[in-house]
Each structure stands twice: as structure tokens, then as C-alpha cells.
Amino acid sequence: MSDKNDYGKYTAPVVEDGENGIPAECSTGSNELHRKLRSREVQLLAVGGAIGTSLFVQMGAALPKGGPAGLFIGFLAYGTIVLAVNECFAEMVCYRPIPSPFARLAGHWVDDALSFAMGWNFFLTMALNIPYEIVAINVLLTYWTDKVPVAVVVVIVMVLYGILNGLTVRYFGISEFYLSIFKIFLMVGLILYTLVTMVGGNPKHDVYGFRYWNDPGAFVSYLAPGSTGRFLGVLSCMIQGSFTMVGPEYIAMAAGEAERPQKVMRTAFSSFFWRLMLFFCLGALCVGIVIPYDDQTLSDTLDGTQAGSGTGAASPYVISMNHFGIPVLPDIFNALIMTSVFSAGNNVVFSATRTLYGMSLEGKAPKLFSRCSSAGLPYNAVIAAMSFCVLGFLQVSNRSATVLNWLVSCITASLLLNYLGTCITYLHFYAAMRRQGIDRRTLPYRSFLQPYTAWYAVFGTGVMVLILGYNVFLDGQWDLTSFFLDYVMIAFFIVAFVFWKVIRRTRYIRPGMANVQRRL
Numbered sequence: 001m002s003d004k005n006d007y008g009k010y011t012a013p014v015v016e017d018g019e020n021g022i023p024a025e026c027s028t029g030s031n032e033l034h035r036k037l038r039s040r041e042v043q044l045l046a047v048g049g050a051i052g053t054s055l056f057v058q059m060g061a062a063l064p065k066g067g068p069a070g071l072f073i074g075f076l077a078y079g080t081i082v083l084a085v086n087e088c089f090a091e092m093v094c095y096r097p098i099p100s101p102f103a104r105l106a107g108h109w110v111d112d113a114l115s116f117a118m119g120w121n122f123f124l125t126m127a128l129n130i131p132y133e134i135v136a137i138n139v140l141l142t143y144w145t146d147k148v149p150v151a152v153v154v155v156i157v158m159v160l161y162g163i164l165n166g167l168t169v170r171y172f173g174i175s176e177f178y179l180s181i182f183k184i185f186l187m188v189g190l191i192l193y194t195l196v197t198m199v200g201g202n203p204k205h206d207v208y209g210f211r212y213w214n215d216p217g218a219f220v221s222y223l224a225p226g227s228t229g230r231f232l233g234v235l236s237c238m239i240q241g242s243f244t245m246v247g248p249e250y251i252a253m254a255a256g257e258a259e260r261p262q263k264v265m266r267t268a269f270s271s272f273f274w275r276l277m278l279f280f281c282l283g284a285l286c287v288g289i290v291i292p293y294d295d296q297t298l299s300d301t302l303d304g305t306q307a308g309s310g311t312g313a314a315s316p317y318v319i320s321m322n323h324f325g326i327p328v329l330p331d332i333f334n335a336l337i338m339t340s341v342f343s344a345g346n347n348v349v350f351s352a353t354r355t356l357y358g359m360s361l362e363g364k365a366p367k368l369f370s371r372c373s374s375a376g377l378p379y380n381a382v383i384a385a386m387s388f389c390v391l392g393f394l395q396v397s398n399r400s401a402t403v404l405n406w407l408v409s410c411i412t413a414s415l416l417l418n419y420l421g422t423c424i425t426y427l428h429f430y431a432a433m434r435r436q437g438i439d440r441r442t443l444p445y446r447s448f449l450q451p452y453t454a455w456y457a458v459f460g461t462g463v464m465v466l467i468l469g470y471n472v473f474l475d476g477q478w479d480l481t482s483f484f485l486d487y488v489m490i491a492f493f494i495v496a497f498v499f500w501k502v503i504r505r506t507r508y509i510r511p512g513m514a515n516v517q518r519r520l
Contacts, residue, residue: 116497
């Protein structure tokens with residue numbers, strides 16, 4: 001059977017504003033929900049979701065495990081995986097820019113059970129990120145004072161998120177535009193701080209350069225001696241990277257609400273490589289330059305033994321500034337980090353809302369979550385996402401650092417599972433394109449070295465999911481709580497998949513058999 005005879009010649013469609021995926025409930029005259037995010041807002045939306053606490057504070061927690069070289073190599077290694085994932089996202093989302101694209105496309109091109117599992121998994125990922133960012137704001141606030149009650153911080157942040165996400169997407173985009181600009185200035189400022197101080201531009205005129213790579217050393221033997229320990233150290237840094245280095249999913253979530261979606265999405269995905277290298281990999285390099293991995297202040301702030309600081313002072317940059325006796329600047333940077341964290345939380349509220357909204361459109365969540373206001377806002381979905389803010393009150397009875405670690409452990413597995421599902425979806429999409437005689441050169445975005453890039457991403461994310469809690473399997477390291485937190489989301493994903501498979505008797509679509517020409 002000839003593919004071309006079956007399907008004929010085909011050219012990828014051009015999608016106009018709001019053409020795909022607009023439900024009747026939200027098709028208002030102004031079409032507010034689906035037409036207001038512009039190119040610069042979508043790109044900064046990705047920055048807003050990707051850059052948060054983990055880049056400025058949590059990255060420092062990985063430094064004592066891998067050392068400066070281990071941290072940099074770990075982030076570079078995982079960076080190749082997330083870049084491959086980005087290419088899979090980009091080609092599919094630019095081809096079909098619909099709301100909640102990667103979860104919904106899995107249902108159309110692989111199996112509806114996979115779409116159900118991915119959708120709820122991603123919703124929980126974003127929803128759990130909301131209290132994570134709220135906890136982080138409180139943690140950063142302790143840099144100045146610990147006298148502000150935790151409950152007050154949680155309530156204030158909840159109200160602000162409610163206001164920003166209760167407005168139309170136009171105003172959400174404007175707010176994220178300016179908040180993300182602060183993030184870019186902050187990251188560029190920290191890179192310049194590293195460059196200037198390492199060549200002697202500091203109060204002590206100390207030309208320290210890469211001193212800490214020699215003393216105490218470039219690598220750390222973590223959990224085991226010798227080369228095995230150094231390998232485990234790099235592995236731990238890769239795991240930290242899998243939580244820190246994100247972005248494609250935030251770009252994708254804006255697909256259904258962008259003006260000229262194919263053009264806007266193409267630009268946003270294309271620029272991800274430079275954001276990846278500049279913010280994440282260069283950031284990892286800077287962290288290993290400004291302080292040594294055995295810095296006592298870092299150690300004390302990470303384990304909470306330094307009185308009055310909690311983990312709010314655990315940013316390697318703030319520690320470096322205090323070592324040099326630089327006045328005022330640590331306070332400025334800590335304040336900017338707080339705005340960055342606030343922006344990240346605002347962004348994940350948006351992503352959680354749109355995920356739930358997208359699932360509701362296809363019957364995988366109650367229909368009430370696709371109801372919209374006259375301005376096009378899915379208000380019930382916003383309320384559901386905002387309800388997760390109450391988890392921030394866990395800080396009242398537990399140390400903030402403990403709560404942060406709980407949330408990080410759950411979120412990391414969820415992110416990797418959705419990346420894995422997206423890459424599997426892409427392989428089915430690629431096979432269908434070939435079978436149906438579609439020239440990939442006609443697509444709005446053609447990713448490189450496919451399908452090898454997708455297979456590399458499948459292998460990389462699959463391995464990372466399995467090794468997240470590797471340390472609990474080492475002699476003397478068993479901890480039931482850690483094991484549960486590292487792998488509970490994998491169990492949830494499997495249960496969700498099997499549940500929908502059995503209840504709906506969904507059909508697996510073999511590679512090449514999906515009708516990718518059909519309008520969704």
C-alpha cells in the first residue's frame with residue numbers, strides 16, 4: 001500500500017488566531033482567552049516559569065554533592081536531554097497549537113489513557129509547584145527577619161496570585177512580561193557579578209578566578225570513595241538539573257492563547273537553546289566559581305544550623321557577597337530573587353489552570369472546569385489551582401527547608417514523566433508523518449536529527465525517572481520517606497493510565513496509524 005496514494009500530497013496547515021481548540025463556553029465576541037498573548041509575552045512566559053528558586057538557591061544544595069566541575073558537567077549532560085525534549089515539543093506544538101497541547105496530542109496520536117495520565121500528572125506538577133514557590137518566598141524572607149508569621153505570608157501571596165490570575169490573560173501577560181524582565185536582569189547581573197569579582201573587582205581585590213576548582217577541588221566523592229563517588233556526585237547534579245532546567249512545557253501551555261500561534265511558538269521554541277545555555281548551564285558554572293563546595297556558611301544554611309538564616313541565605317551569590325563584605329547588594333539581590341520566585345509561582349498557577357481547562361475540554365476532567373467568564377477566563381479552573389496554595393501552611397508545623405525538599409522530590413518525577421510521554425507521542429507523530437507522505441520541510445517548525453533526537457530524549461528521561469532515588473538503594477541509605485517521595489508520582493502515573501484504560505477501554509494507536517491531518 002502506498003502512503004502517497006492513501007493520503008496524497010499534503011502541506012501543513014496555517015493556523016490563525018484561536019483557530020484550534022476553542023470551546024463554545026469561551027467563544028466570546030472578543031475571544032479574549034485565546035488571542036492576547038504576543039510573541040514577546042510567550043517567550044517571557046517561558047522565562048517566568050523556568051527561572052525561580054531552584055536556579056538561585058536550590059542549585060547551591062547540589063554543589064557540595066558534585067563539586068564545581070560535577071555541577072557544571074551534570075547540568076550540561078542533562079541540558080542535552082532537555083534540549084532534545086524541546087525539539088519534540090516544538091515540532092508538534094507548532095503543528096497543532098491547541099490548549100494543553102502535549103497531553104491532548106498524546107490522546108489523539110498514541111492512546112487516550114496516556115493523555116489522561118499526562119494531563120493529571122502535569123496538573124499536579126504545576127499545582128504542587130504553587131506551594132513550593134510560596135514556601136520559597138517565606139524562606140527568602142527569613143534572610144531579613146523570621147518574625148513575619150508563616151500564615152500571613154501564605155495568605156498575602158494567595159491573594160496576589162488570585163488577583164493576577166483572576167484577570168484576563170491580557171493582563172496576566174503584561175504582569176509576567178515585566179516580572180520576567182526583572183528575572184533576566186537578575187540573571188545577567190549575577191553572571192556579571194561572577195565575572196567582575198573573579199578577576200579582582202571586589203572589596204578585597206582578590207583575583208580568585210577558578211581557585212575553588214583546585215582547592216578544595218573540582219569534584220566531590222559523594223556517598224562512595226574514588227571514581228564511583230565522583231560519578232554519583234555528577235549524577236546528583238543531573239537530578240538537580242532535572243528539576244531546575246525546565247521551559248518547553250511553559251511555552252507549550254501558551255499555544256492556545258497566542259496571537260499567530262504557529263509563528264509565535266516557533267520563535268519561542270527556537271530561542272530556548274540560548275535560554276538553556278545562558279541561564280542554566282552558565283548559572284551552574286557561576287555557582288561553582290563564587291564559593292567552594294565545602295563553604296561552611298553554605299553547609300550551615302542548608303542544614304539550618306546557622307541561627308536566624310534558615311535557608312534564606314543559602315544562595316551561593318548572597319554567601320559570596322557576604323564573604324566579601326559587600327553592603328546592600330545582598331539585600332538587593334535577595335529582593336530580586338523574591339520577585340523571581342513570585343513570578344514563577346504566578347506562572348505555574350496559569351499553567352495548572354490551563355491544563356485543567358484543556359482536560360475538561362476533552363472529558364478528562366469535570367466540565368465545570370471549562371466554563372469561562374464573559375471575558376474568557378476559566379474561573380473554576382483558577383479556583384481549583386489556587387486551592388493548592390493551602391499546602392503552603394505545612395510550614396507552620398515543619399521547617400520550610402523540609403517542606404521544600406518534600407515538594408521538590410514529588411515535582412521532579414512528574415516533570416520527567418511528562419517529558420517521557422511527550423517524546424513517545426512525538427515518535428508516533430513522526431511515524432504518521434512518514435506514512436502519510438507529509439514533507440516535514442513544510443511544517444512550521446522542523447526539529448533536527450529526528451527521530452534520533454526523540455529516541456535520545458526517551459532514553460534520557462526514562463533513565464532519569466528510574467534513578468531519581470538511587471541513593472536510598474545504597475548500603476546504609478535506606479529511608480522510606482525519601483523512597484516514597486521520589487517514586488510516588490511514578491505510581492500515580494501508572495495508576496492513572498490503567499484506570500482510564502480500563503474505564504474507557506481506550507485503543508492504542510500503533511506508530512504511523514494516527515491521522516495527523518485531522519483537525520483537532
